[in-house]
Each structure stands twice: as C-alpha cells, then as structure tokens.
Amino acid sequence: MKAQRPDGASMSDIDRSARVAVPYALAVLALLSFQVVAANVGAIHLVLPNLNIPIPFESGRATHLNLAVFWPMLGLMGATYYFLAHDLQTTLWSRRLAAVQFWVIIAALLAIYASLLLGYTEGREYLESPWPFKLLIVLGFLLFTVNIVGTLAKRPGQALKPVPLIVAFSVPVSGLLLLAATFSYHNPSVDEMVRFWIVHLWEEGSLDILASVAIVALLARSKGVPGRTIEGWLLVEAALVIFSGALATGHHYYWIGLPAFWITIGAVFSFVQVVPIGMLVYISFRTARGMGRGRRSGEGRSSGGSPRHSDWGLSRATYFILSAVIWNITGAGVIGLVMTIPPVNRYIHGTYVTSGHAHLALGGFFGFLVLGLVLYILDRYRPTDAAGRRDVDLSLWLLNAGMGLMGLSLLTAGALEVYRLRVLAREFMWVQSTLRPFLALRSLGGLIFGLGGLLFAWGTARPWVWANAPGFARPALKPLFRKSSLQKPPEAEAQ
Amino acid sequence: MNRSSKKNSDSRQSKRSTHGRGEVRRERLFGLTFIAVATAGMAIFIWLNYLSVRSLGDSPSPLAVLGKQAWQRAGCVECHTIFGNGGYNAPDLTRVTDRRSDKEITDWLTTGPVIRPTTKTAHVAVAPADAESILEFLKYIATVPNMWDGQPGKPKGAGR
Numbered sequence: 001m002k003a004q005r006p007d008g009a010s011m012s013d014i015d016r017s018a019r020v021a022v023p024y025a026l027a028v029l030a031l032l033s034f035q036v037v038a039a040n041v042g043a044i045h046l047v048l049p050n051l052n053i054p055i056p057f058e059s060g061r062a063t064h065l066n067l068a069v070f071w072p073m074l075g076l077m078g079a080t081y082y083f084l085a086h087d088l089q090t091t092l093w094s095r096r097l098a099a100v101q102f103w104v105i106i107a108a109l110l111a112i113y114a115s116l117l118l119g120y121t122e123g124r125e126y127l128e129s130p131w132p133f134k135l136l137i138v139l140g141f142l143l144f145t146v147n148i149v150g151t152l153a154k155r156p157g158q159a160l161k162p163v164p165l166i167v168a169f170s171v172p173v174s175g176l177l178l179l180a181a182t183f184s185y186h187n188p189s190v191d192e193m194v195r196f197w198i199v200h201l202w203e204e205g206s207l208d209i210l211a212s213v214a215i216v217a218l219l220a221r222s223k224g225v226p227g228r229t230i231e232g233w234l235l236v237e238a239a240l241v242i243f244s245g246a247l248a249t250g251h252h253y254y255w256i257g258l259p260a261f262w263i264t265i266g267a268v269f270s271f272v273q274v275v276p277i278g279m280l281v282y283i284s285f286r287t288a289r290g291m292g293r294g295r296r297s298g299e300g301r302s303s304g305g306s307p308r309h310s311d312w313g314l315s316r317a318t319y320f321i322l323s324a325v326i327w328n329i330t331g332a333g334v335i336g337l338v339m340t341i342p343p344v345n346r347y348i349h350g351t352y353v354t355s356g357h358a359h360l361a362l363g364g365f366f367g368f369l370v371l372g373l374v375l376y377i378l379d380r381y382r383p384t385d386a387a388g389r390r391d392v393d394l395s396l397w398l399l400n401a402g403m404g405l406m407g408l409s410l411l412t413a414g415a416l417e418v419y420r421l422r423v424l425a426r427e428f429m430w431v432q433s434t435l436r437p438f439l440a441l442r443s444l445g446g447l448i449f450g451l452g453g454l455l456f457a458w459g460t461a462r463p464w465v466w467a468n469a470p471g472f473a474r475p476a477l478k479p480l481f482r483k484s485s486l487q488k489p490p491e492a493e494a495q
Numbered sequence: 496m497n498r499s500s501k502k503n504s505d506s507r508q509s510k511r512s513t514h515g516r517g518e519v520r521r522e523r524l525f526g527l528t529f530i531a532v533a534t535a536g537m538a539i540f541i542w543l544n545y546l547s548v549r550s551l552g553d554s555p556s557p558l559a560v561l562g563k564q565a566w567q568r569a570g571c572v573e574c575h576t577i578f579g580n581g582g583y584n585a586p587d588l589t590r591v592t593d594r595r596s597d598k599e600i601t602d603w604l605t606t607g608p609v610i611r612p613t614t615k616t617a618h619v620a621v622a623p624a625d626a627e628s629i630l631e632f633l634k635y636i637a638t639v640p641n642m643w644d645g646q647p648g649k650p651k652g653a654g655r
C-alpha cells in the first residue's frame with residue numbers, strides 16, 4: 001500500500017518533493033532569533049529611554065513589525081507546500097519554482113530589514129518596507145500561486161476537497177491584498193483602510209485559513225478523528241473565517257474617517273468571527289485527545305505515510321499547536337472581542353491594550369503555530385537529537401511563560417493607561433512615565449520569551465547546521481543551560 | 496506526468512467507491528458553498544469599501560500630500576498615533592493643531608528639542624520645508640470627520 005500512491009508517486013517521492021518546506025522552516029528559525037534579540041533591545045529602550053542604542057526606536061520598531069508579519073507568513077508557505085503534497089498524495093508541480101519563490105522572498109526580506117534598519121521607511125505601520133520590496137513579495141505569492149495551480153492540475157478530481165480548495169483560495173487572495181497595499185495613497189483615510197487589508201485581512205482572513213489547514217492537516221496525522229470528518233468542518237470554519245473576517249475589518253475602520261456604518265458592521269461581524277475560533281479549538285482538542293489512543297490505519301487522506309521514527313516530533317508539534325489554539329481563543333478571541341465593542345474601543349483604541357492583544361494574537365497564535373509546524377517538518381527530515389529535544393521541551397515552557405507575562409503586563413499597562421489618560425484625562429507623557437514598571441515587567445516577559453525562542457531555534461536547527469561537525473553533541477554552551485535555575489526538565493522522561 | 500495522472504485517476508476511483516457516491520456529492524456541495532460564501536464575503540467587503548471611498552470628504556491639498564510623504568519618510572508613526580493607529584509612546588497627533596499653534600509645531604519640528612522621558616535624546620528634526628508641509632498635513636487630519644478625539648474623557652477642544 002505504501003508504494004502505491006494514487007498518482008504513482010511513491011511515499012519517498014512525495015516526501016522528497018515536500019522537502020521544499022525545509023528551507024522555509026530554517027529561515028523561520030533565523031528570523032525568529034533575529035526578532036527576539038532585537039525586540040528585547042527595543043523593549044528595554046522603552047523602559048530605559050536614556051540608554052545609548054545605535055538604532056533609532058522608529059527603525060527598530062519598523063523592523064520588528066515587519067518580522068512579525070513576515071516570518072509567520074514564510075512558515076505558513078513552507079507548511080502549505082508540505083501538507084498540500086501529502087494531502088493530494090502527489091509530488092509538487094515544481095520544486096525548483098518553490099525554491100525560486102523562497103529565494104525571491106528571502107532577498108526581499110533581507111532588503112527590507114536592511115533598509116528599515118538604515119532608516120529608509122515608507123512610514124506606514126506594518127507596511128514600512130519600500131514598495132519595490134513589497135512587490136517582490138507579491139511576486140513570491142504569484143510564483144506560489146502558479147506552483148499550487150500546477151500541483152492541483154495533477155489531481156483535478158481533488159480540487160474541491162477542503163485542503164486544496166482553501167489553499168487555492170487563500171494564496172492568490174493574499175497576494176492580491178498585498179498588491180493593493182503595496183503603494184501608499186494620498187488620502188490618509190484610504191491609506192489606513194487599505195493598510196488593514198494586510199494588518200487585519202491577512203491575519204484574520206486569508207492567512208488564518210491557511211493556518212487552520214495546517215493545524216488540521218498536522219493533527220489529522222495523529223488520527224484521533226478520521227480525516228474526512230474534520231476536513232468537512234474545516235471548510236465550514238474557513239468559510240466563516242473569510243466571510244466574518246472580511247466584514248470584521250470594520251473594527252479597524254471605526255475612527256479613521258470612514259462612514260459610521262462600519263461601527264455596526266465591524267462590531268457585529270467581530271462577534272461572528274469568534275465562532276470559527278471556537279470551532280478550531282474544539283476540532284484541535286478533540287483530535288489531540290484521540291492521539292494517545294492507538295492508531296487506526298488507512299483512514300484519512302492526510303495520513304501521509306507512517307512516521308519514520310518516533311512520534312516525538314508530532315507530539316511536541318501538537319503541544320505547540322495547542323498552545324497556539326489557546327492563545328487564539330484567549331488573546332485573539334476573547335480579548336479581541338472585548339476590545340471590539342465600540343464604547344470599549346473608544347477607550348482602549350491605540351493604547352498598550354492593543355499592543356497586548358497584538359502580541360498574544362500574532363505572537364501567541366501565529367507564532368506558536370508556525371513554530372509547531374517548523375518543528376514537525378524539520379524533525380521529520382532529520383530527527384532532533386536528544387539534547388535538542390530537551391531544548392525544545394524547555395523552550396515550550398519558556399515561550400508560553402514569556403508570552404503570558406508579556407501579554408499580561410501589556411494589558412495591565414494598557415488598562416492603567418486607559419484609566420489615567422482617557423478617564424482622568426491626565427497628560428500623555430506623565431501617564432507614560434507611570435507605566436514604566438509594567439513595561440519593565442513586559443521586558444522581563446520578552447526576555448523569557450526570547451530565551452525560549454533562541455533555545456527552540458538552537459534545538460531544532462542543530463541537526464541541520466552542525467550535523468556533520470564531530471563532537472557536536474555536547475557543545476560547551478549546553479551545560480550552562482542545564483544547570484541554570486530555569487532548568488526544570490519538563491517531561492523529559494516522557495520520550 | 497501523463498502516465499502518472501492516468502494511474503492516479505484509476506486508484507482514486509477505487510478509493511472513492513469506498514466513500515460512496517453521496518460522499519462525493521456532499522464534498523462537492525461543501526466545496527462550492529465555501530467558494531460562494533468566501534467570495535460573497537469578499538465581494539460585499541470590497542463593495543462597502545468602495546462606498547466608503549466614494550463618500551469621503553475633501554482630498555488633502557498638494558501641500559498636505561507633501562506633508563504626508565514627509566511624515567512617512569521620517570517614520571513619525573512608529574512613536575505617534577494618528578486616528579489612534581501607530582506607536583504608543585508619544586502623544587496622539589490627530590488633533591494636535593487644536594492644542595498647539597502653527598509656530599509651536601514648526602518650531603518643535605525644526606529644532607528637535609529633548610523629549611521626555613529622556614534627558615538627552617532629541618526629537619526627530621526635519622527641514623523647514625518639511626515642517627511646513629507636515630503642519631499642513633496635520634491640519635488636514637484634524638478636519639477629517641472621524642469621531643476620534645483621542646481623549647473621550649475630556650470635553651472636546653480643551654487644552655492638553
């Protein structure tokens with residue numbers, strides 16, 4: 001059965017083809033490491049503004065935002081290739097094209113970060129990169145679309161199946177949205193409007209459904225629930241995400257000079273938007289719960305070949321994905337919903353409350369999700385070694401704790417800010433100065449998150465970067481980590 | 496590729512039959528419904544955006560547009576908010592022209608004074624021409640009928 005794939009491609013052919021995901025995953029690790037280091041500098045800058053930091057705050061923040069948007073995107077691209085090939089049980093249309101796409105995007109990203117750090121900015125939040133580089137990323141999406149259409153054409157009978165259908169919808173739509181947001185518009189209201197096609201419609205629309213696909217495809221490998229059942233729900237979830245997500249963009253349109261009907265539309269559809277998040281939580285936990293209960297074979301198209309080694313990668317990826325799902329319902333769903341209520345939004349709009357939500361949603365949901373996917377993909381091609389496994393296990397706790405502390409302290413700072421600035425109407429800079437203790441706490445959370453991020457990158461990248469270096473198994477740095485007080489080998493024995 | 500896709504449809508057929516015809520039909524129904532709902536959502540959204548753009552008030556003057564570009568070049572949005580969107584560590588500037596005189600603003604922008612909470616970092620300074628155009632841009636922003644007053648706790652128009 002294993003050798004007889006529907007299109008004559010053997011499992012190893014499919015796996016070899018899906019390996020195009022590996023560079024994407026490794027690039028995510030590099031960008032993550034860069035982000036957490038730089039972000040900590042920025043967070044400390046907010047607490048200790050007198051520090052001499054060579055990079056101006058505005059350049060650093062622009063870089064941070066462009067990392068926050070683009071590394072989850074990159075990870076999702078790789079995972080989409082991986083799971084699409086396995087879902088369709090076919091090789092990708094062109095591995096070379098996937099590689100070209102990868103390098104186009106990497107070139108764009110390097111150019112973006114270099115220009116932002118040097119101070120060349122387009123000055124629109126989240127879209128700061130100069131337009132030629134955004135256009136390069138659009139080109140990346142175009143190549144992605146071509147490759148996906150080509151791959152689907154190999155299995156035309158499958159085009160209406162949930163996974164291929166959602167991918168084929170999401171990818172070109174994401175590219176078009178970015179194209180629309182590439183150039184800035186003269187009218188500031190139009191500029192803001194289009195900007196949220198990325199800040200909101202990517203993250204809570206087109207990329208969100210790719211994320212759902214990846215979650216379901218990965219969890220289906222544990223076969224807790226037959227693949228077809230959850231895939232059916234996946235379509236319903238994705239349809240709801242797109243429909244409500246599009247109209248819920250209105251919650252960003254309340255105060256930017258657009259007609260007042262957006263206040264009603266944005267609020268109503270933000271409530272609807274939480275329904276698919278609930279569904280995703282249900283699907284994920286239901287699937288994950290079935291994981292332990294032996295494996296039923298032969299069911300579900302996503303089964304994609306039996307794991308070649310222990311299921312450590314799958315099990316740890318599942319923990320990351322469950323973390324993501326929890327941050328999704330709490331940080332994005334519940335907090336987002338409260339923030340959306342128009343009378344509430346009038347007070348919290350543009351305060352650290354928003355920053356808290358942004359971190360919990362973008363970092364908590366997309367961040368953890370993509371890390372889970374990266375871990376799974378890398379581990380399947382080169383099993384993580386024992387030391388790397390311990391690193392990853394520890395990083396799961398550090399990342400979650402760091403994100404939690406960061407989110408909570410930002411929300412607390414935000415609540416105080418709202419009260420002092422918006423209710424008591426105190427002077428802005430005075431209010432800022434009273435928030436410093438909480439920004440310090442946030443910085444601590446960022447530090448813990450950053451440690452976790454580096455540890456994660458170190459643990460998962462080891463077999464790829466140093467596999468052939470003799471005696472690498474125990475580098476000098478490791479014992480330091482082992483003995484630190486942070487050490488609490490979480491379920492290390494569970495392997 | 497031809498060879499393999501032929502083989503592909505054969506075994507697909509056999510796999511399908513185990514799912515049954517109704518299964519296939521339901522799959523197709525779900526798929527088409529997804530396309531319909533998602534496309535409808537996007538279409539309604541785009542249409543409402545179009546209506547919104549059509550109902551916008553006056554466009555910014557050419558000088559205000561220059562100001563917007565200067566604002567963007569200098570990355571002011573990373574610290575300040577406009578319409579409440581942007582960075583959180585400097586005052587909202589949506590209605591700054593209501594609380595500051597023209598001269599105060601252009602002086603501020605050309606001299607680059609030390610900014611709180613630091614005791615040594617200077618505010619971004621721009622060329623006098625840019626300061627003039629940015630001022631025009633900020634004046635335009637203050638006229639946008641957007642309901643955002645930045646300080647709901649405070650009667651509108653009160654000083655800071």
Ligand code: HEM
Pocket residue numbers: 199203204251252270271273274328332333335336337338339340345348349350351354357358361362365366580581
């Ligand atoms: C994974 C899903 C989500 C992500 C990645 C996300 C991300 C973000 C980000 C990055 C911002 C900051 C925007 C800015 O700086 O201008 C933001 C703001 C906002 N989000 Fe979300 N979000 C998610 C889900 C939600 C949900 C489900 C809701 C509501 C039901 C929501 C409601 C809001 C609101 C109302 C704001 C504006 C806050 C303000 O007025 O300042 N978000 N979101």
Ligand code: HEM
Pocket residue numbers: 035036037039040042043046061064065067068069354355356358359362363364367442443445446447449450581582583
């Ligand atoms: C090491 C951990 C991190 C630290 C110390 C950190 C620090 C910061 C700082 C200082 C800012 C600017 C000021 C502010 O808005 O609070 C910021 C903004 C932001 N960060 Fe992070 N960050 C971290 C991780 C992340 C991650 C992993 C993501 C998402 C992938 C992310 C997404 C964002 C976003 C979207 C904003 C803009 C918030 C807004 O405008 O509402 N950050 N971060």
